[in-house]
Amino acid sequence: RMAAQAAFRAVILGAPGSGKGTISARIVKQFDVKHISSGDKLRYHIANQTDLGKKVKKYLDSGMLVPDETMIALISEEIKTLEGRNWLLDGFPRTRAQAEALQKIYPLSLVINVDVPDSVIVERLKNRWVHLPSGRVYNIGFNDPKVPGRDDVTGELLVQRPDDQPEVVQERLHVYATKTKPLIDYYKQLNVLKSFAGNTTDSMWPAIKETIGQYLGR
Numbered sequence: 001r002m003a004a005q006a007a008f009r010a011v012i013l014g015a016p017g018s019g020k021g022t023i024s025a026r027i028v029k030q031f032d033v034k035h036i037s038s039g040d041k042l043r044y045h046i047a048n049q050t051d052l053g054k055k056v057k058k059y060l061d062s063g064m065l066v067p068d069e070t071m072i073a074l075i076s077e078e079i080k081t082l083e084g085r086n087w088l089l090d091g092f093p094r095t096r097a098q099a100e101a102l103q104k105i106y107p108l109s110l111v112i113n114v115d116v117p118d119s120v121i122v123e124r125l126k127n128r129w130v131h132l133p134s135g136r137v138y139n140i141g142f143n144d145p146k147v148p149g150r151d152d153v154t155g156e157l158l159v160q161r162p163d164d165q166p167e168v169v170q171e172r173l174h175v176y177a178t179k180t181k182p183l184i185d186y187y188k189q190l191n192v193l194k195s196f197a198g199n200t201t202d203s204m205w206p207a208i209k210e211t212i213g214q215y216l217g218r
Ligand code: G5P
Pocket: 014, 015, 016, 017, 018, 019, 020, 021, 022, 023, 038, 039, 040, 042, 059, 060, 061, 063, 064, 065, 066, 067, 071, 090, 091, 092, 093, 094, 098, 124, 125, 127, 128, 129, 137, 138, 139, 141, 142, 143, 163, 172, 199, 200, 201, 202
């Protein structure tokens, strides 16, 4: 790998609950890549009751999208702190306006599109438990915490996300289908899209790892 090689800039795209966070954690473990989850950032602000947190809470609770200007400002700031590093965005962009704003400042190396059936997603989200401060995610029967109801690293209590209630999940799937799914075509046209379909993370992971390895080496 040549020293002058440009940084790897990637996005993981997929419906709510498709496994973006889970796959991102595997990528970070395997490769020298920094992970930015827009949802984790927003939940951090909500938990800490910052001005931003107070402003965005109603959107997350109801499964609606936070306004584009707010998201573009937040994520641009985050990316700035990673100058020259390889990064992977999870949950951003989610609209055409966000995608265009990102592409203008940082043309992407790769967009990983994760395609999991809605029926599988709905079942998974019923069983999701999260450690809010870190964003660590568990699923009963898939990756159980070592001690039931407790985070593996800190031992702190796990909670269910308010937006994992079935009605809100339906709203999020609808928002994804109408606002975010069209980005698949946008990125196809830019020749950066790679799609991976399956019912489980384990079944998709080898191909995803192989693809990223082509950019970053093993
Ligand atoms: P988020 O936080 O970006 P979503 O809805 O896009 O939320 P989510 O729910 O975080 O995505 P994920 O990261 O794709 O899902 O999935 P995950 O957490 O890794 O996996 C889901 C569950 O399945 C977990 O329990 C995991 O353990 C389990 N799992 C994974 N693989 C398997 C498997 O193979 N088998 C089984 N059985 N289980 C598995 O956004 C939240 C909100 O923030 C706002 C919006 O309001 C949004 O609704 N927001 C934005 N608004 C505007 N613009 C943006 N850019 C925004 N970004 C966030």
